[in-house]
Amino acid sequence: MINLLPSKTKQEIRAGRMNVLLLQYNILSLLALVALVGLYFAFFLFLNIAQDAAIATNNKNEAKAQDLISIQKEADEYKENLSTAKKIFEKSTNYTNVVIAITKLVPAGVLLDAITVKDSDIGTPVQFSAHAASAEKAALLKESFQESDLFSNVFLQNISNANESSSTGYPVTFTISAQMNKVAGIW
Numbered sequence: 001m002i003n004l005l006p007s008k009t010k011q012e013i014r015a016g017r018m019n020v021l022l023l024q025y026n027i028l029s030l031l032a033l034v035a036l037v038g039l040y041f042a043f044f045l046f047l048n049i050a051q052d053a054a055i056a057t058n059n060k061n062e063a064k065a066q067d068l069i070s071i072q073k074e075a076d077e078y079k080e081n082l083s084t085a086k087k088i089f090e091k092s093t094n095y096t097n098v099v100i101a102i103t104k105l106v107p108a109g110v111l112l113d114a115i116t117v118k119d120s121d122i123g124t125p126v127q128f129s130a131h132a133a134s135a136e137k138a139a140l141l142k143e144s145f146q147e148s149d150l151f152s153n154v155f156l157q158n159i160s161n162a163n164e165s166s167s168t169g170y171p172v173t174f175t176i177s178a179q180m181n182k183v184a185g186i187w
Helices: 007-091 095-105 135-147
Strands: 110-112 125-132 151-161 172-180
Touching (some): 095 135, 110 135, 135 151, 135 172
Antiparallel strands (some): 110 125
């Protein structure tokens, strides 16, 4: 086929095709631009919604944190009180345990007249007056005190034998001297 169209018409046809093609590119570019702007606004709305949700969550968490701060203050105060009580209990003496530990050392056939224990007795000689059924029982008390960690430097003093017809059944009176030691778990 021979092209019999004049060259000016050919140029106009080519220019028309080019214009249609450029118009299509312009329309596609405009549609792409509208899509990008739509995506921008969609992301903008999504981020604003997410920001609002984050702010609301942050406000709730701050309110909870304020509640927890007061609870934390109470816990710290309670912990401090426990620490103070522990210090007090560590410095205090449980005299009941000390007296019970001493009475466990007393063998059968021996009676202690009195047990008086105070903090100033630790590390110093303390004298116990006692009665025993026999001199051997008094010696048993001395041995029991010596074997104990509660006492050191144990000595029998002033042993006297009252008449055998004593109505108490404990005719031997004596004094025992011993240095009291502070033993963990007892004091």
